[in-house]
């Protein structure tokens with residue numbers, strides 16, 4: 678991977694109102710992500726900053742240096758109702774930049790001080806560094822840490838998510854968090870048609886999740902919004918050329934065909950039940966203190982021949 682350039686900026690707001698997602702508020706201390714997953718839906722957001730969704734997204738990382746202070750101000754407003762927030766939805770809040778800037782850690786300290794519920798998504802073992810803050814936060818508010826695991830096939834992992842930590846390391850860290858009393862889960866998201874949608878592939882991720890202490894198992898199919906689609910189809914053409922016509926047929930719009938989604942949902946539900954995992958995709962949240970209910974978040978074979986037909 679090319680070397681990352683960190684661009685320090687000041688943000689005006691930290692809380693971001695979200696539409697059309699299973700959560701209402703998001704927090705993203707960074708923009709861009711050196712993890713460089715080819716399917717990443719956040720790539721498109723880099724173009725808002727006059728940067729491109731390809732190499733710029735992976736190498737030009739915007740660092741919101743005043744983020745914790747702004748968040749503290751916003752959570753202190755009388756109008757803030759203590760709703761659950763989703764941390765790290767358009768960037769991995771534990772990408773390598775966090776080792777240097779520690780903005781996510783300081784944001785968690787602010788959330789702890791305000792007993793504010795949070796759901797977090799990451800692919801990084803660095804989250805273990807902040808176990809102390811997370812454990813404190815879990816004592817006063819609802820906390821859930823989701824580890825995105827799209828595959829446990831190590832060859833496939835390197836192709837799909839070139840800048841991320843080995844999924845087996847992520848799972849080991851998940852187990853440590855679960856043992857420390859922090860609720861954890863696995864998000865198999867996105868499921869990639871023809872690449873990770875076979876029974877064998879989903880089954881292996883669910884089994885690994887259950888073995889490593891996951892309480893929840895969420896999954897969702899690939900969505901290809903404009904800009905993201907161009908990047909992803911370029912990747913498919915280079916790495917899985919025989920799948921390209923199938924993708925072009927199936928994705929005239931952003932979502933996979935409804936029939937495909939229905940069959941995939943049923944497949945995931947069967948596998949989830951077999952492994953005794955609860956469904957969760959950051960939809961539900963509950964405040965521990967104050968009693969007020971909140972609702973805001975809610976070795977594999979590639980098995981391509983067993984993938985669902987698009």
Ligand code: SF4
Nearest residue numbers: 710713714717768769
């Ligand atoms: S880790 Fe998440 S935010 Fe980062 S590139 Fe991968 S999918 Fe995108």
